Amino acid sequence: MSKDTASENTARLQGSCLCGEVRYTFTKPFKLFQYCHCSRCRKVSGTVHGANIFIFSDQFQWLAGEDKLTHYRFPDAKHFGSTFCKACGSAMPWITADTKTTIVPAGGVESLDESPTQSIFWDSHADWYKEPSSLPAHAALPERKPKA
Ligand SMILES: [Zn+2]
Numbered sequence: 001m002s003k004d005t006a007s008e009n010t011a012r013l014q015g016s017c018l019c020g021e022v023r024y025t026f027t028k029p030f031k032l033f034q035y036c037h038c039s040r041c042r043k044v045s046g047t048v049h050g051a052n053i054f055i056f057s058d059q060f061q062w063l064a065g066e067d068k069l070t071h072y073r074f075p076d077a078k079h080f081g082s083t084f085c086k087a088c089g090s091a092m093p094w095i096t097a098d099t100k101t102t103i104v105p106a107g108g109v110e111s112l113d114e115s116p117t118q119s120i121f122w123d124s125h126a127d128w129y130k131e132p133s134s135l136p137a138h139a140a141l142p143e144r145k146p147k148a
């Protein structure tokens, strides 16, 4: 194994919420990185699917703002929960009921250089889902069209 490969495998990633009060760090490798199209993930994320990184809980550490977090544990769900920043509402990492796994919502992670390897609950996907590559892509906020 080359030195580069070794450092890549233990690379430290960081993430934060929108207001910046909550910050965390974790290491590779990922157990899993996937999109989830279930209706719970759609509701909790407010968007078309969840995008979650799974790691062992001992790879994860809070850096700041743990007291700003609040948690919603879905009744009877072993593998579904939601932790979020009380100040800004951003989805934050949460620990599964058996505490072994931590699930990190990928949107808050900086400089993430891996991509998901699968979609789950595809049979539940939103009817309005469209492949992003099939949509017109604007580099930033598009100019408003003048009113006719
Ligand atoms: Zn926040």
Ligand SMILES: [Zn+2]
Pocket (backbone or CB within 6 Å): 036, 037, 038, 039, 040, 041, 042, 050, 121
């Ligand atoms: Zn889901």
